[in-house]
Amino acid sequence: MPARKPTIDDVAALSGVGRATVSRVLNGGPNVRDEVRARVLEAVEKLQYKVNMQARFLAGGRTQVLGLIYASDLDSEPNSFYHSGLELGALRACTEFGFQLVMHTANQHSLTRATRIIEFVDQSRCDGLILTPPFSDDTDLLEQLQGRNVAVVCISPGEAAQKLASGVGIDDEVAAYELTRHLVGLGHRRFGFLKGLQGHLSAEQRYSGFLRALAQAGIGEDAVVAARGNFTFKSGIELTPGLLKDGQGITALVCANDDMAVGALFSIHKMGLNVPRDLSVVGFDDTPVSEIIWPPLTTVHQPLKAMGYRAVQMIVERVKTGGSAPPPRFEAIAHRVVIRESAAASQPAHV
Amino acid sequence: MPARKPTIDDVAALSGVGRATVSRVLNGGPNVRDEVRARVLEAVEKLQYKVNMQARFLAGGRTQVLGLIYASDLDSEPNSFYHSGLELGALRACTEFGFQLVMHTANQHSLTRATRIIEFVDQSRCDGLILTPPFSDDTDLLEQLQGRNVAVVCISPGEAAQKLASGVGIDDEVAAYELTRHLVGLGHRRFGFLKGLQGHLSAEQRYSGFLRALAQAGIGEDAVVAARGNFTFKSGIELTPGLLKDGQGITALVCANDDMAVGALFSIHKMGLNVPRDLSVVGFDDTPVSEIIWPPLTTVHQPLKAMGYRAVQMIVERVKTGGSAPPPRFEAIAHRVVIRESAAASQPAHV
DNA sequence: GCATTCGTTGGAAGCGCTTCCAATTCCGCT
DNA sequence: AGCGGAATTGGAAGCGCTTCCAACGAATGC
Structure with a gap:
């Protein structure tokens, strides 16, 4: 047989x-x-x-293999959701274009992480590489990759990284701007803001988009009380009481991601307040919990699958044309503000 | 350079x-x-x-590549969590044993799904294959795989599948038994049960483990009101009111998975009842939401990473020894009952 | 009508590695 | 000293494919 x-x-x-x-x-x-x-x-x-792909490669030089790298020490929910989305999109594209997707992880805190990834590239002889955060921001790694003959695409790269390799992501600034406009339209005038990790480009851009929408509505930065979180559920829980205590008059709380927003919801609930009656809360990312939680979270949908798909597409384009590295290019994928029940009109009594 | x-x-x-x-x-x-x-x-x-791996294969015959198959049309949260866990574990093992993990998806409802997967195996020449549900239960596929020279391991295979290929999973029957013992110990005597998908082995075993614990405590099946769900959050929401209305006296609700449990919580909350004061609720799987939700869910932790790791290990063992297919063997990985706040002592008033 | 191209085709040389097999060396023994 | 076998080692044959190059006939140019 x-x-x-x-x-x-x-x-x-x-x-x-x-x-x-x-x-x-x-x-x-x-x-x-x-x-x-x-x-x-x-x-x-x-x-x-x-x-026989192996034989084809041996003779031809192309492996038709793409590597997808992600951090192995992120195994909490938000990331599993994040990576699955990216992966599913990438996988669809790979199937479509006849490529194989091989996964690889690296410890994000290891000093040798760049080395391990380089090793993977050398070993697998992959034609392309998709780097997810935080690796998509590792300029050191990106530089080492330059010499190697692989097409690299970063997911949501930072500013420095954008100069070194192509990338895809959403326009965080605009998304935050739109989300905030929604809140302003609902009558909110005083805000709380739970920031994301310091130095994280998306986090910063979400904050500036927020401020821009406020400025446009004639609201100054003095109307916002901000706290620096780290994107985790826990930081949402811990930071919220402080914001609500110090920032009297806050009617809306904007969180740099859904996990913190869910933490905030948790905390607010414990304090005996009602969302959205007493306070509106919005998040960012549209994680699955945001839909399941009560009240469902108004947030920004990040098209992860589309991002993964596009990343592969960009690599395939470059591999197919076989040309040398084209200038790095960042591409924004369309996001979408998702309106649910956690944000409602500001109550006159609270303004 | x-x-x-x-x-x-x-x-x-x-x-x-x-x-x-x-x-x-x-x-x-x-x-x-x-x-x-x-x-x-x-x-x-x-x-x-x-x-050069490609050359090595061409000469040697081994690709050192494992394929991990999952359904592409499951893109909701529970599955992203489920698959990420499995994948991360598999990945760790692959890195350790020097294998590569290549991902592949198939449409679970497509009639040609088996063909697509076979095609993938033929094309990628992978040495091993990890099948996740629902493919781990596709006897038709499994049979076609027999002839091919790949080591197959199924994740949580059904009964028929267990005869055709090796598998790993948890012992659902025992886990449900233990979880139920916990409830019985808390004083509960009348139960609601939200079943999982009909014909799904895990779902059935969870139910029988539940019944066994009851029987052991001298509680008959007449003390339980059951409804057939389909593992989704939505079915949890929809089925719960019926259970509580018809089954007067229910003090504990056991759900075949966390998503339905979260749906139940949602529904119960809407009805103005308090968990766990008025009713205890337990789930199964220990998904991330179960920890974030209020009240945190008592549930069974499914060691996904360990399962993924072990699956790879089993394949590697077989590939390394190079022998022909050994008899299929199912291996149960240790689960753990996680006690949180959604289940408490039964209130005398309700007994 | 003959030389020159162009479109087609097959032969053959590797791509980098494993592995069979024959050759060589090194022992322990007799 | 001489012999058999075990331990080492290198030569060479592919694994299945791409691609360069020469060869061929047909179509074109003058």
């Missing part, structure tokens, strides 16, 4: 042409008569022939 | 031995003098030589 798999020579023999011609047909090469092409394809079909 | 990568011949030349000897050293082969071995390793180090 497990008879030897058919090789290109079997196909050549069956269709009565040379091995080179079969190869040409298989790779869509030019200069093959239609009649011959048809004959070869028929033989391929009859033999259930599948090219 | 991107000078040609060193090949095995470069190493052979530098260390002054034959190519075959270098290969032997690289593969830990026997019959090499220590002095020679050291010399070769030194050359490898100096040249920063890395074997």
